[in-house]
Amino acid sequence: MKFRSKILPGKKSKWRRIAIVSIGIVTGLGFFMAKEASLVSYMSDSPQACVNCHVMTPVYNSWMHSSHREQASCNDCHVPHDNIVNTYFFKAQDGLLHASVFTARAEPEVMFMREASEEVVQNNCIRCHIQQVTQVKYNGWLQDHTENRIERKCWSCHQEVPHGTVHGISTIRSNISPIPTDNVETVIPKWLENQIEQNETSKD
Template sequence: MGIFRKLIPPPEWRLPVIILMGAMTGLTLYALIESKAVSYLSDNPKTCVNCHVMTPQYVTWQKSSHREWASCNDCHVPQDNVLKKYLFKAKDGLYHASVFTTRGEPEVIRMREASVEVVQNNCIRCHEDQVTDAKLSASVEDHFENRTSRKCWECHQEVPHGSVHSLSSVKYYGKIPEEHQETVPEWLSKYLKEFDNKKEK
């Protein structure tokens, strides 16, 4: 009980503290609602386009063979246990949010080292039968461990995101399909309309 008494501010500070705590609570709730924070707990791929910079990746995934079998989280988040999955999502999400908020995203988005390892492990998890040769594993030493010495995308570069790797090279530039319009921010839609109008003149 003595600890709680120490936390209670003196009478002359109570009103400012209550106002400050109310403001902080309001700002926190606003940030959570505006960032659609709850959506990040799901596996819905549309969550990834809450940040418009991921629109090229989302649209190219939509056109890929992986769309029927794997969501963004199936490839980009660890799948070996739930705790690790959400810890990775939180850590990666905070990094992405800070980069996006400060407008520090690069023109060409590349995976960080931790993400490279996760994606490689998930490729193997789904395609283990294709990368393990029973004959070689019986006769070649360490075949099972060395079968992934190269990254899968060194050969399979266009799976599942095609050749689009930069924010300014979206294949559907100016003609983003109707079903994906909700992923395009208002300022970009306005810019694209103005751009189309200038082209017509």
């Protein structure tokens, strides 16, 4: 026995139109949100991607004024580097968590790393500073030199590296969002550069 659909042909086309319009709206909103959130930028290594969320401005600015700026970007410290799959999986997982918290306006006043992030940062500290950690010359007079340096968190001593002492997001009121520095040859403002040139000319 064959079952016939109770939906009339006219109603089928009506529901089809509603489904197509709904899918179009959801897809359009998805692309719009991806563009507004600069989603593609998170695939790069540029520190500018981190400042898409304005709560990261103080963290970015403190990194910009640290010695690490010359050698390490955000991803060098905060993303695992054992293999490319793990790198992008961790970035996606961490990014979705950050986006959810930020969207819900649930970010804490002072942000701390999760346990998984602490492990990643610790491993990256050791990866970059392996020579200091394993220096043979210290083993003669420092007992368990390598183990003592690896088993405790690096920032238990180096507390101000590289983000300084001010971590609260309330400092954001007095922080100016950074400008891209990739194509900037100097950070000296033009008016100050002119003043320096005038002073140099007057001395001659």
